Amino acid sequence: MLGRFGENLRTFIWAFVLALAVWVAAVTAADPDEVRVYPNPIKIQIVGQDPGLVVRGDIPQETQVTLRAPRSVWDELTAQPNSVRAVLDLSGLDAGQHQANLQIQVSLRPVQIVSANPSSAAFTLEPLITRMFPIALNLTGQLPIGYQAGTSTIDPTEVTISGPQSLVSQVTQTSVSLTLNEVRGSIDRMLAINALNKNNQVVSGLTLHPDTAHVTVPVNQEGGFRDVAVKVIVRGQVASGYRLDNISVSPPVITVYSSDSALVNAMPGYVETQPIDLQGASDNLNARVPLNLPDGISVVGQPTVQIQAAVSAIQSSLTMSGETVEVIGVAQGMQAQVSPATVDVILSGPLPVLDTLTRQDVRVSVDVTGYDAGSYQLTPKVEVLAAGVIVESILPGTVGVVIAPMPTATPQP
Numbered sequence: 001m002l003g004r005f006g007e008n009l010r011t012f013i014w015a016f017v018l019a020l021a022v023w024v025a026a027v028t029a030a031d032p033d034e035v036r037v038y039p040n041p042i043k044i045q046i047v048g049q050d051p052g053l054v055v056r057g058d059i060p061q062e063t064q065v066t067l068r069a070p071r072s073v074w075d076e077l078t079a080q081p082n083s084v085r086a087v088l089d090l091s092g093l094d095a096g097q098h099q100a101n102l103q104i105q106v107s108l109r110p111v112q113i114v115s116a117n118p119s120s121a122a123f124t125l126e127p128l129i130t131r132m133f134p135i136a137l138n139l140t141g142q143l144p145i146g147y148q149a150g151t152s153t154i155d156p157t158e159v160t161i162s163g164p165q166s167l168v169s170q171v172t173q174t175s176v177s178l179t180l181n182e183v184r185g186s187i188d189r190m191l192a193i194n195a196l197n198k199n200n201q202v203v204s205g206l207t208l209h210p211d212t213a214h215v216t217v218p219v220n221q222e223g224g225f226r227d228v229a230v231k232v233i234v235r236g237q238v239a240s241g242y243r244l245d246n247i248s249v250s251p252p253v254i255t256v257y258s259s260d261s262a263l264v265n266a267m268p269g270y271v272e273t274q275p276i277d278l279q280g281a282s283d284n285l286n287a288r289v290p291l292n293l294p295d296g297i298s299v300v301g302q303p304t305v306q307i308q309a310a311v312s313a314i315q316s317s318l319t320m321s322g323e324t325v326e327v328i329g330v331a332q333g334m335q336a337q338v339s340p341a342t343v344d345v346i347l348s349g350p351l352p353v354l355d356t357l358t359r360q361d362v363r364v365s366v367d368v369t370g371y372d373a374g375s376y377q378l379t380p381k382v383e384v385l386a387a388g389v390i391v392e393s394i395l396p397g398t399v400g401v402v403i404a405p406m407p408t409a410t411p412q413p
Contacts, residue, residue, distance in 0.1 A: 034074055035114060038065045038084055044102065048091030050125070054164045056205075057123035059088070065104055068112040076108055083107045088121055095125050126164040133174040135159055135193060135213055141181035145300045146225030146255050149180065150218035156210065159193050163206035170197045171206070176213050184227060187217040224261050227253050229270040230291070230305055236279025238311050241352035244278065245310040255300040256293070263296045271297075276307060282352075285309040313350030317392065320345045320362055325380055325399055329369030336368055339400045345382055349389035361385040364394075366401055376401045 041062035049055065063086045069077065077083050087103040101120045104113050137154050159174050176191040190212045195203045221227070230249050238244050256271065258264045272292045278285065288304045321344045327336045343364060347354065363383045368376070377398045382391045 032071060033068055034071055035066065035068045036074060038067060039078060042084055042086045044086045044088055044121070046088050046090060048089045048093075050090070050093070052128055053093075053095060053125045054128040055090075055123050056126055056164050056166070057121075059121045059123050060118050062086075063102060063104075063119070064117045066114040066116070067106070068114055069108075069110065073108055073111060077106075077111075080107070086116070090125070093125055095127055097124050098122070126166060128162065129165050129168050130160060130162045131168055131171070132158050132160055133171065133195070136173060136175040137215060138175045138177045139180060139217075140177065141179040141183075143180050143183055143219065144255060146222050146257065147184060147219055148222055150220065152215065152217040155214045159213075160209045161195055161206050162209070167203055167205050170203050171195045172198045174208075176215060178215060178217070180217075180219075183219055184221075186219050187215065189215055191215050224259060224264060225255055225257050225300070226264045226267065227255055228267060229253055231270045231272045232289075232307055233272050233275045233292075234278055234309075235275045236277050236281075238278055239280045239282040239352075241314055241350070241355065242282050242311055243314050245312050247310075248308045249273070250306045250308075254291070254305070256297050257300055258297050260296060263294070267294065267297070273305060273307065276309070278309060278311070281309070281311050282313075284311055313352055313388075315348065316351040316354055317346060317348045318354045318357065320347065320357075320359070323359070323362060323364045326363065326365040327368060327401065328365050329367045329371075330403070331371075333406055334373065334403055335406045337402045337404075338366065339402075340396070343380060343399065344395040346392040346395070347384065347389050348392050349386070353386050353388055357384075357386055357389070366399060368401060368403060371401075371403055373403050373405060376403070 042065055043062055044060060046055070046059070065084055065086070067077070067084075083106065085105045085107075087105060088100055089103060090098075090100070093100075099120060099122050102116055102118070104116055106113070135154055135157055137152055139149075139152070143149060154176065161168055161171060161174070173196050174193055175196060176193055178187065178189075178191060193208055193211055193213055195206055195208060197203050230252055232247055232249050234244075234247065254271065256264060256267070273289045274292055276285070276287060276289055286306075286308050289307050290304050291299060293299065293303065322342045323345050324342055325338045325340075327338055330336050345362060345364065347357070347362075361384060363385075364380050365383075366378045366380050368378070378401050379398050380394055382394060384391065
């Protein structure tokens with residue numbers, strides 16, 4: 001009796017194992033495992049960091065993870081955001097150098113983690129320290145002649161610097177920089193605060209609070225000095241067919257001086273140049289011109305200014321009607337006929353050039369090199385022998401060309 005029961009039990013177990021294997025095979029065939037790289041880089045999250053320590057070193061921002069999972073699970077992984085996470089746990093780590101492995105966490109099952117690239121990070125933990133520094137105002141450059149600076153102010157006068165101990169210990173001073181070159185009025189600005197080492201180089205990787213300072217510098221003009229604009233005096237007209245595009249003067253503002261302040265204050269706010277002659281000009285003009293100064297008034301610097309006058313030809317358009325179409329490249333023993341035989345050409349360019357343009361300056365042609373006998377629609381080519389002229393369009397845009405053998409002459413008796 002027991003023997004028969006044992007045989008039946010073994011048969012039952014074998015049947016169960018075979019059934020389980022068949023079920024697993026069927027499930028695997030319907031939903032096979034696939035090894036893939038997770039389609040999006042995964043941002044590395046840092047947890048467990050001691051608030052009194054700061055991380056130094058190039059910890060990677062992202063990692064690429066390769067997973068093995070059934071196809072149906074892959075569909076859910078790619079559809080759900082944040083289904084895969086990468087964590088760098090700093091719990092319990094003291095100051096010093098460390099190497100820690102990334103923890104890859106997957107919210108779905110069944111999933112096997114094949115690899116991560118990178119899979120670990122090397123870094124240094126340093127004590128986070130804070131120090132106070134006075135802020136120095138660094139003024140560079142020189143004010144223009146006739147100007148003087150008053151007492152400058154800076155607010156706040158101190159800055160708090162936080163960061164790794166090795167970086168904060170490099171800081172010897174903090175400052176804001178301001179250049180006074182070409183400054184002709186009072187300064188009221190917010191300027192960035194820089195943390196500098198003993199070589200006056202900026203130490204980066206620190207947190208400054210605040211990171212800007214309010215700087216004011218009063219700038220006043222001394223008595224007897226005054227800034228006035230330069231007014232260019234022009235005589236004559238440019239050549240026919242040309243136009244005056246622009247006139248520029250350098251410098252546009254000059255500083256004048258007189259020992260008698262009343263003379264300076266009585267000026268109208270500008271000073272004129274000696275006249276420049278543009279009569280018949282057809283090209284740009286570049287010249288240094290003296291200033292027409294009142295008696296008792298002198299200029300701080302050179303008593304001349306540089307004037308540039310931009311002169312250009314007036315742009316226009318011209319239609320050349322009835323231009324004959326020339327056929328080139330006709331094979332030996334062949335002849336070609338063009339229809340229509342003439343076209344209209346619309347040109348644009350400088351008006352003085354268009355006014356002197358003749359038919360001999362424009363050539364219209366079609367090239368039939370390599371064409372056999374037949375009928376073709378070809379685009380004419382236009383050549384203009386005058387510089388600066390542009391072909392805008394051809395009417396009509398294409399012409400018909402018929403290529404045929406030349407007729408054979410019949411001998412006369």
